[in-house]
Amino acid sequence: MAEGDLVVVWIDPRRVYLVKLERGKRLDTDKGSLLHEDIIGKEYGESLAIQRGKAHLLYPTLDYIYEGLHRPSQVLYPKDIGYMIYVSGIKPGSTVVEAGTGSGFLTISLANFVGNEGRVVTYDVREDMQNRARKNARLLGLEDRVTFKLGDVRQGIEEKDVDAVFLDMPDPWLVVQHAWSSLRPSGTLEVFIPTTNQLERVFLTMIQNNFVDVKAVEIIMREFQVKENATRPRTIGVTHTGYIVSGRKSIKGS
Amino acid sequence: MAEGDLVVVWIDPRRVYLVKLERGKRLDTDKGSLLHEDIIGKEYGESLAIQRGKAHLLYPTLDYIYEGLHRPSQVLYPKDIGYMIYVSGIKPGSTVVEAGTGSGFLTISLANFVGNEGRVVTYDVREDMQNRARKNARLLGLEDRVTFKLGDVRQGIEEKDVDAVFLDMPDPWLVVQHAWSSLRPSGTLEVFIPTTNQLERVFLTMIQNNFVDVKAVEIIMREFQVKENATRPRTIGVTHTGYIVSGRKSIKGS
Amino acid sequence: MAEGDLVVVWIDPRRVYLVKLERGKRLDTDKGSLLHEDIIGKEYGESLAIQRGKAHLLYPTLDYIYEGLHRPSQVLYPKDIGYMIYVSGIKPGSTVVEAGTGSGFLTISLANFVGNEGRVVTYDVREDMQNRARKNARLLGLEDRVTFKLGDVRQGIEEKDVDAVFLDMPDPWLVVQHAWSSLRPSGTLEVFIPTTNQLERVFLTMIQNNFVDVKAVEIIMREFQVKENATRPRTIGVTHTGYIVSGRKSIKGS
Amino acid sequence: MAEGDLVVVWIDPRRVYLVKLERGKRLDTDKGSLLHEDIIGKEYGESLAIQRGKAHLLYPTLDYIYEGLHRPSQVLYPKDIGYMIYVSGIKPGSTVVEAGTGSGFLTISLANFVGNEGRVVTYDVREDMQNRARKNARLLGLEDRVTFKLGDVRQGIEEKDVDAVFLDMPDPWLVVQHAWSSLRPSGTLEVFIPTTNQLERVFLTMIQNNFVDVKAVEIIMREFQVKENATRPRTIGVTHTGYIVSGRKSIKGS
Structure with missing residues (x-):
């Protein structure tokens, strides 16, 4: 993923975020935060540990959008x-x-x-x-x-x-x-x-x-x-x- | 439509026929018959009168198939x-x-x-x-x-x-x-x-x-x-x- | 059960019969036959063997009716x-x-x-x-x-x-x-x-x-x-x- | 209705109250209040004007309960x-x-x-x-x-x-x-x-x-x-x- 790409950050069924990647920005959730910079360079499908759980970086299919x-x-x-x-x-x-x-x-x-x-x-x-x-x-x-x-x-x-x-x-x-x-x-x-x-x-x-x-x-x-x-x-x-x-x-x- | 083409002959919701056009063949239904030759040369979407009703010649979308x-x-x-x-x-x-x-x-x-x-x-x-x-x-x-x-x-x-x-x-x-x-x-x-x-x-x-x-x-x-x-x-x-x-x-x- | 009583003869979900008991009458089904006389004197809830199965004699609740x-x-x-x-x-x-x-x-x-x-x-x-x-x-x-x-x-x-x-x-x-x-x-x-x-x-x-x-x-x-x-x-x-x-x-x- | 009786106070589908009538008590809702004393002596089925609407005094059938x-x-x-x-x-x-x-x-x-x-x-x-x-x-x-x-x-x-x-x-x-x-x-x-x-x-x-x-x-x-x-x-x-x-x-x- 590169800057400007779209990604679905899926933590659990109630925590689904559609994010456009921009250096310097951050996604804040009650389960933890993610710097966009930490996502850039990753592959769709990878998961990252956050403070209280796991963030799955999914390719944005239509229903996620x-x-x-x-x-x-x-x-x-x-x-x-x-x-x-x-x-x-x-x-x-x-x-x-x-x-x-x-x-x-x-x-x-x-x-x-x-x-x-x-x-x-x-x-x-x-x-x-x-x-x-x-x-x-x-x-x-x-x-x-x-x-x-x-x-x-x-x-x-x-x-x-x-x-x-x-x-x-x-x-x-x-x-x-x-x-x-x-x-x-x-x-x-x-x-x-x-x-x-x-x-x-x-x-x-x-x-x-x-x-x-x-x-x-x-x-x-x-x-x-x-x-x-x-x-x-x-x-x-x-x-x-x-x-x-x-x-x-x-x-x-x- | 030309010989070899596929057509859905739709007469009513209970009379739907998927037909591959071949010269010399005929579609027989209880509402009337249709020679494939009479369909060849027609355009998808046209309708033809048959003995007891009307036959609509539809392009075969997936649900008709x-x-x-x-x-x-x-x-x-x-x-x-x-x-x-x-x-x-x-x-x-x-x-x-x-x-x-x-x-x-x-x-x-x-x-x-x-x-x-x-x-x-x-x-x-x-x-x-x-x-x-x-x-x-x-x-x-x-x-x-x-x-x-x-x-x-x-x-x-x-x-x-x-x-x-x-x-x-x-x-x-x-x-x-x-x-x-x-x-x-x-x-x-x-x-x-x-x-x-x-x-x-x-x-x-x-x-x-x-x-x-x-x-x-x-x-x-x-x-x-x-x-x-x-x-x-x-x-x-x-x-x-x-x-x-x-x-x-x-x-x-x- | 006495003559004149109503009984549901249940053989299987497709074979359910509402019967008024009369001496001399017979219930015919493709699973076998039953003389009303054989039912008279029985208790609701009893079952009787028939030629190809079992007939359950049920009290007629509303949905059976x-x-x-x-x-x-x-x-x-x-x-x-x-x-x-x-x-x-x-x-x-x-x-x-x-x-x-x-x-x-x-x-x-x-x-x-x-x-x-x-x-x-x-x-x-x-x-x-x-x-x-x-x-x-x-x-x-x-x-x-x-x-x-x-x-x-x-x-x-x-x-x-x-x-x-x-x-x-x-x-x-x-x-x-x-x-x-x-x-x-x-x-x-x-x-x-x-x-x-x-x-x-x-x-x-x-x-x-x-x-x-x-x-x-x-x-x-x-x-x-x-x-x-x-x-x-x-x-x-x-x-x-x-x-x-x-x-x-x-x-x-x- | 007498003291001790049960009544359903129905104002609208979201405001349904099951009330046991007691002198000196009051039902408070965001649509207005009702003194139990004003209900006592009324008949089931009657309605009373309240501040912002109407209170219908219904007999408590099972689904209301x-x-x-x-x-x-x-x-x-x-x-x-x-x-x-x-x-x-x-x-x-x-x-x-x-x-x-x-x-x-x-x-x-x-x-x-x-x-x-x-x-x-x-x-x-x-x-x-x-x-x-x-x-x-x-x-x-x-x-x-x-x-x-x-x-x-x-x-x-x-x-x-x-x-x-x-x-x-x-x-x-x-x-x-x-x-x-x-x-x-x-x-x-x-x-x-x-x-x-x-x-x-x-x-x-x-x-x-x-x-x-x-x-x-x-x-x-x-x-x-x-x-x-x-x-x-x-x-x-x-x-x-x-x-x-x-x-x-x-x-x-x-």
Whole structure:
């Protein structure tokens, strides 16, 4: 690791820190402190003794970034993003449109999977959110794959022939027709919404607008607490994030 | 679409067909028939009228392949694979080891996401399974990214410095140490197992073998039946597939 | 057991029979046959050898009756009824109003718990359903506790000062005000409905009509398949029955 | 309501108070205060204006008691107790054995449903827990139906021919044989345990000890947050309490 690199310092499940290495800086935790200088030169995967424990220096995969990023309005969880990306059909080289940008967590995830030759175009009406998301993308070295657009997808989507559209916004039904126009035939629309009312409305709007194989699901994740001879699901946790509606653009045969 | 191409013929949620186009062949369903010749020359995304309905010609994304493939012993579902791939940290260019190959559904999914410059090495002790999986990979044009190895990972994994190891086998605890040796520091082990006993055993074995941030989860998917003013989860469905245990390789600091 | 008694013949989880003992009759199953005469004189809890297995003669508790009754339109499951009865606050001696009667499964359950000094009044607009439910109640010796009324609760509920009202019908919001009038102050309304739309509508109607502590829940039951060292939830099962909305009548202070 | 009566003061879902009325006492909350004297003479179900809201005076049903009781080691929730009582087959007049007593919440629930002519015998090895539970039962006027026994059910159960046995203890498999001896033929054993290891062990022990129709389930409750056009499950909540194993005593035919 060199100065400027990103590292996840993992001490235990409750102490996970996303750190950008800068000489002269220090990470302080209640289990002990670490000088960034002591991390520079180490390899990802190594561990260092600290005052009251051990600090593991991990390469920042997406879910760690999730733990490490401040996420004021975050509702999309790894369980949801993993499913959406999987069923969206995207792959290295894909072009994807996303709205709204929000904290940029989905943006970063999409950028990771479309690779160097892929492209993510992300719309948001709030400039502050976009700046924040751009900063996060830069931190991860994914900025080049992302186009940040200040604008309202309810007014239309400029890109054409895209492979997938991802929507995480309060009124996605207002964008369904624009998404259809933007997608290549057979392309995928993925929508994330927290309430059953939104679920119904966007689902029916998709059916009416020539999407086929429209599916609505909820992904529930249960975490386990594992001890020898005493294994059980955790007692308290996240009980709901949102629903996912997916569908594919169909056009009339020629 | 040209001869030899793969297409998903989607009529309704219960009638989904994965078809390899060959002149002179015909797809017969209880809603009507389609000559492959009538599909050749069409674009993905188009729909064709059939006797009692409409056939939508969709590009075969991974979950459609899942619906279309015969899968005798399939337990891994899109909900599980999407999550595992997401938290594994893989991306275009990654090198991944998998065991056992099984029907090749996970193999294909991994190959999709590691891209042209990535590599999937998949082990299985059964030659018939590997042949079947190789055929599936070829069908999807992903064969070049996959190395099929006839062998038992419980005896060791030949590859070194890999980014992630995926295990879907009855006794994964016998492979935890081999996976650790095979992974690069900070690399990820993803294990899928159906019972709570296996969950506990592989989790504890990982803790004992220098994996950190070991997490055990269950991903539950609920499907919804959406009608105007009558939206609800489906009545009958899949209630369990398996558990996922993830962890990352940690090494002693130099 | 004597002639006329009810017994559950339990052979295995898939072979459960609710039988009314009559001399000269025979129970035929693919595991073997049993003459009612061979059961008469036995004690509940005894088992008898049959051709290919063992028949256990169990006392008919409510959930066995559930398994044994033909239930064409049954959606209420023991998991739901158990919860509703528990939070309803009923006990031996309570007076309860129910609508609609349906197959009478909830009727019988309520009659079981209010005891000899309690009373269940059940409304239905369909005479055939009521006859069927009456027959079921008689079979269980609970008929004396139940008043069957042919009528539409949307037009009003005649009973006053009742302890609880249970609604299992498509448009319960039309009965919320009548239920309020029928209940004693502090009494409980329990509503069962399958869709999220009904959930929202009845919940809000209750809030508007002076019910307090209004709660909406879903009770999900997961069944386990237990084997030594191979314990796991079942693969396929019921994924949704309905939602339960509960609330209590509040009146202005004097 | 008279002095000495129990009342639930419900202000909103987060402000629920179980109060025993005593002249001269006062209930203080951050929404305002209430003199017990102002409640005495009122009817259950009435509401009183307080400084910043409304106090609803509700009759204490079991789930409210649950909210109101201090419950240091409580893991059994209404969703679990409702189901266990329902499938146990108990009714007014039943005799039930329970161990351990714990906070007495299950004891009180059982006493409620067996009625005046029923009986609950509850064992615990800790005298302090029993005293606390006895106090709770007295508070609810249910003390006469309950026999508190200081003792260890792993050494045996004195009562014979009981209708049901309920176990909520760490090692219930040590009591399975004693429960069998204590139950009448066809009687029910209900066991509550938090881990999958305990689930497996007690299930298999029951199968080996002549219990039939042994079933293991988990009851999951999801709470909903209902607003007009914005209905959804709650975000954070209880994700696990425990598993329930049920079975019925079978004896050899005479």
